[in-house]
Amino acid sequence: MRVKLAVTGGKGGTGKSTVATNLAVLIARERKLVLADLDVEAPNDHILLRAGLENEEPVKIMLPFIDYRKCTRCGACAEVCDTGALVLTRDKTPYIIPRLCSGCRACYFVCPEKAIIEGQRIIGYTYHTRVSMKTGSFDLVTGVLREGEEHTPPVVLxxxxxxxxxxxxxxxxxxxxxxxxxxxIALEGAKLAIAVTEPTPLGLHDLEAILRILDELGIEAWIAINKWGIASSEKIINRITEIARDYHAEIKAKIPYSRDIVDAYVKGTPIVEADPSHKVSMIFESLAREVIEVI
Ligand SMILES: Nc1ncnc2c1ncn2[C@@H]1O[C@H](COP(=O)(O)OP(=O)(O)O)[C@@H](O)[C@H]1O
Ligand code: SF4
Ligand code: SF4
Ligand SMILES: [Mg+2]
Structure with a gap:
């Protein structure tokens, strides 16, 4: 099953989850939908939707153990490990630092003595929750990286x-x-991506970077400028227009900065559900219409 829509963009706090959850509520009125929160280091869609994290499943990766009775201290395992997880003491005894290990198995394959044993370690969890809104329901899948862990790709996957x-x-x-x-990894296979940006110099920089990636992946890109009105000088607006043109990405929405979005966030009810006639809800409504036509 292909990912049909990806909501992506610049730095944290730009409004990706706000856009994703509001669109999910609207699109779920017409289509059977799964929303996947792949921001595994700081997932918050469940908070925006006042949904729990249910049906936990662990995400495990391989963790090597060393059988010191077989190990000849040849050092080959440490040489092949590119994460620094396998280190040698002065007498070339290998040690593993689990937090740094990506579970790539290179050490396991390279050991000439078969002294490396495959174990497992939990690096995160996935959850599945049914989200019920007044106007319909959909499934939410959330990935959560365990605290202190560094290897996000297996949890995203x-x-x-x-x-x-x-x-x-x-x-x-x-x-x-x-x-x-x-x-x-999260974007791969998407039919359409909405790059959410802020009309600020940092927003511009991040927008260009994500549009470049989308271009390389061959994914059609649309732009949603969020928090429209904050620091949006003519210079910045002209630059967003230029970037959009360079990457053949259409600016599809300008979502104003609104305290009501923050209030909706705190209450855990997306604004399109809390206040369907709000001007921001109308903008999401029109964006959702366009998305439905494409996906
Ligand atoms: N248009 C907006 N106006 C005012 N606040 C907004 C707007 N869009 C998002 N926010 C607020 O910004 C914060 C971060 O939004 P969020 O969607 O979680 O960002 P991201 O997913 O990009 O990290 C939240 O408190 C949210 O309520
Ligand atoms: S599995 Fe990969 S990352 Fe982990 S210790 Fe072995 S070589 Fe290093
Ligand atoms: S490759 Fe095998 S034998 Fe060589 S140091 Fe590592 S664990 Fe020991
Ligand atoms: Mg987010």
Whole structure:
């Protein structure tokens, strides 16, 4: 099952989850929908939707153990480990630092003595919750990276797979900020991506970076400028228009800065549900219409 819509963009706090949850509520009125929160380091769609984290499943990766009775201290395992998780003491005894291990198995394959044993470790969890709104319901899948862990891609992948398995029709993914490899994993296979940006110099920089990635992945990109009105000088607006033109990405929505969005966030009810006639809700409504026509 392909991801049909990805909501992505710049730094944290730009409004990706606000856009993703409001669109999910609207699109779920017409289509069978799964929303996947793949911002595994700081997932918050469940908060915006006042939904619990239910049906927990662990995400495990391989963790090597060393059988010191077999180990000849040749050092080959440490040489092949590129994360710094396998270190040698002065007498070349190998030690593993679990937090740094990505579970790539390179050490396991390279050990000439078969002294490395495959174990497992939990690095995060995925959850599946049914979200009920006044106007319809949909499934929410959330990936959560365990505190202190550094390897996000396996958790993003596990949450993405769980969402795909559940999906009968549409999958919307809400990605984390930036352009790291786990964002590309979240975006892969999307038919359409909405790049959410703020009309600020930092917003411009991040917008260009994400549009470049979308271009490389061959994903159609639309732009939603959020918090329209904050610091939006003519210079910035002209630059967004230029960037949009350069990357063939249409500016589809300008969502004003509104205290009511913050209030909706605090209450855990998306604004399109709390106040359908609000001017911001109308903007989301029109964006959702356009999305439905494409996905
Ligand atoms: N148009 C807006 N006007 C005012 N506040 C907004 C707007 N869009 C988002 N916010 C607020 O900004 C914060 C971050 O939004 P969020 O959607 O979680 O961002 P992201 O997912 O990009 O990290 C939240 O408190 C949210 O209520
Ligand atoms: S599994 Fe990979 S990352 Fe982990 S210790 Fe072995 S080589 Fe290093
Ligand atoms: S590769 Fe195997 S034998 Fe060599 S140091 Fe590592 S665990 Fe020991
Ligand atoms: Mg978010």
């Amino acid at each position: 596990a949450a993405r797979r769980r969402a795909s398995k559940l999906a009968e029709d549409v999958v919307i993914v809400d990605t984390s900020a930036g352009t790291a490899s786990h964002v590309a």
